[in-house]
Structures are given as structure tokens and as C-alpha cells.
Amino acid sequence: MLYALAATREGLGIARLPSWYVAGDLRSGRLTELLGAHQRAPTPVQLLFLPSRMHSAKMRSFVDHVVTEWPRTGSGDMNDPSSL
Secondary structure: OHHHHHHHHOOOOOOOOOHHHHHHHHHHOOOOOOOHHHOOOOOOOOOOOOOOOOOOHHHHHHHHHHHHHOOOOOOOEOOEHHHO
């Protein structure tokens, strides 16, 4: 992906890249979205981990990041497994 992004930034063609990967370039106008009507449906992501009172700080930080920063497509609640 890195080389495809670098090539498109240099004007050497077009690339199909994840929206989160090029969001800053799109906002700044450095890149322009083409064929927006032909995007794939979002791919769901699930975080699975064993219930425990002792999760590492790194894991909790990662889960918090995913929950707040990634767009939600499902209707479940990360803190309530019965709703997933």
C-alpha cells in the first residue's frame, strides 16, 4: 500500500486504497476520490478476547481506540456482549 500511495501522490496513476489510509490526503486535497459510486461495502471487524478482570493496558488502549476511531457498521455494543 505504501508504494501505491506514494505513486498516486506523485501523479503516476490511480490506486484502490482503504479510506482510512488516505483520509488525510483526501481532506487536504492532495488526492481526489475517483469512482466513489463503485466502493465496496465495509468489511466488518470483530475484536474477540476472553472475559477477564485483568486485561493489559495495551489491549484496553487498542480496544478503546478501535471503538472510538473506526466507523461502526454493526448494531452491537462492545461493552455488552449479549447485544452483539
